[in-house]
Amino acid sequence: MRAIRCVEWGGPERLRLEDIPEPVPGPGEVRLRVHAAGVNFPDYLIIQRKYQVRPELPFTPGAEVSGTVLETGPGVTRLRRGERVAAFVSLGGFAEEVIAREAACFPLPDHVDDAVGAAFLLTYGTTWHALADRAALRRGERLLVLGAAGGVGLAACDIGRHLGAEVIAAASSAEKLALCREYGASETIDYTAEDLRAGIARASAGAGPDVIYDPVGGDFAEPAFRAIAWRGRYLVIGFAAGKIPALPLNLPLLKGASLVGVFWGDHMRREPALYAEETASLLAAIAAGQLKPLVSHRYRLEEAATALTDMAARTVRGKIVIVP
Template sequence: MRAIRCHRYGPPDMLTLDELPDLQPQAGEVVIDVKAATVNFADVLIIENRYQLKPPLPFSPGAEVAGVVRATGEGVTRLKPGMRVVAYVAHGGHAEQARAAANACVPLPDDAPFDIAAAFSLTYGTSYHALADRAALKAGETLLVLGAAGGVGLAAVEIGKALGARVIAAASSEAKLAVCVEHGADATIDYATDDLRERIAALTDARGPDVIYDPVGGVYTEPAFRSIGWRGRYLVVGFANGEIPKLPLNLALLKGASIVGVFWGEFTKREPEREAAAFVEMTGWIRSGKLRPFVSAHYALEEAAQALNDIAARRVVGKVVITP
């Protein structure tokens, strides 16, 4: 089988396309013939050795896959070869085959597109955990989503609306903001033309948002946090800007505000029952049309480096997938 491999840490152009033996499942695992694997900013960080997960070299990036079960390991009874599944694998997905823990696999109906299924688990799981669980976002509150046109950002826009919030989307171009509006945003902020603090004040009657969802970090964090409302909750989701910001803690004191960490991967390990319940609710929202995962581009396996470069350069709207 073919796989994208990281032999030494560095930028995406250092990745290689290798021919490897077919994978064999260990006890409690399945091997999946990958039909679609998503590309996330975390994949860029992991190959550059800037992520909390550090698999031993060499490895394949790619955290989410959808495909068909090829083989099952000892003790696996719920899944059978030939079943369609989606799985969170943490790494190893950018390949023709991937190994996954059986309990990390969710069976797919026959009519579920593989690319849409793969695009769902990490982004929507992260955003639901952030908004519904960590922030306890309530109907009628105001949510500001930074980096709103990216994968997790667009998911946050949709989930915020599903929870009954008023959603303000912030992104770096009119084209990206147009996609946010299509997915439910009530108001927008364009980083390229708007003063962030002035625009937040204008859109909230100077009260500030109740919840801020930040997967970007960098230069936007402090001005956004200075604009948060009384008892606001600032969700630390990621650092797509590349810079981990530092905040003066007196700002939290003055607003009675909370800085709330969001680590979905650890949450799924420590609280799997709550995560399962979240996906039950979100599945219902998909059926009702409240959630519409958006895949904007497909790449061949040979184009994985380009896909990662596009993610790193913030040229991506929604989600992109690799189709081996």
């Protein structure tokens, strides 16, 4: 079968398309024919050895897929051959076939597209866990989303609207902010054209956001936190800007505010029952049309390096997928 291989640490241009043996499922595992694989920022980091997970070389990147069960390993009882699923696989997704744990597979409703099935687990899963669980976002609260037109940012606009929040989207262009309005933002801030703190004050009528969703980090973190409302919750999602900010600890003291870490991967491993419940809620909302993950572009397997480069350059809207 064909697979994208990381044989040396470095940028996407070092990835190779190779023929490798078909994988064999072990106990509790299934072999999937990959219909689509989601492209995520950790995929870009992991091939450069900059992610918290550092696999041995060589390996195939790609953490989330949709596909059809081709073969079941010993002890698999819930899934059957021919069943369509969405699966979180951590590694191996950028290939024609992949191994997944049965516990990490979720049956896809017939009318949920393969591309959507490959594009919601990480971004929407992270965001549901962040907003509903870690922040306990309540109806009527103000939610500020930084990097709002990216994969997790757009998911935050969508889920925030679904949970009844007033969504303020911050992004780097009018075009991106127009998309955020389609996904639930009632106020927007173009932080290339307006000072971020001034924009937050304007968009929140001076009150500040109750919850800040930050997948970007970098230089916007401190001014955003300085604008947070009393008892606000600042969700640390990631550092797409590349710089991990250092906040003065007097800021949460003065606002009675909380810094809240969101590590979806460990949440999935440590709290599997809650993770399964959250994912079931997400799939039900997607199937009902209440949430609408955006897949803006599909790439061929041999275009994986281009897909990762485009995603890292933050030129894509929502999610992109690789279709073997």
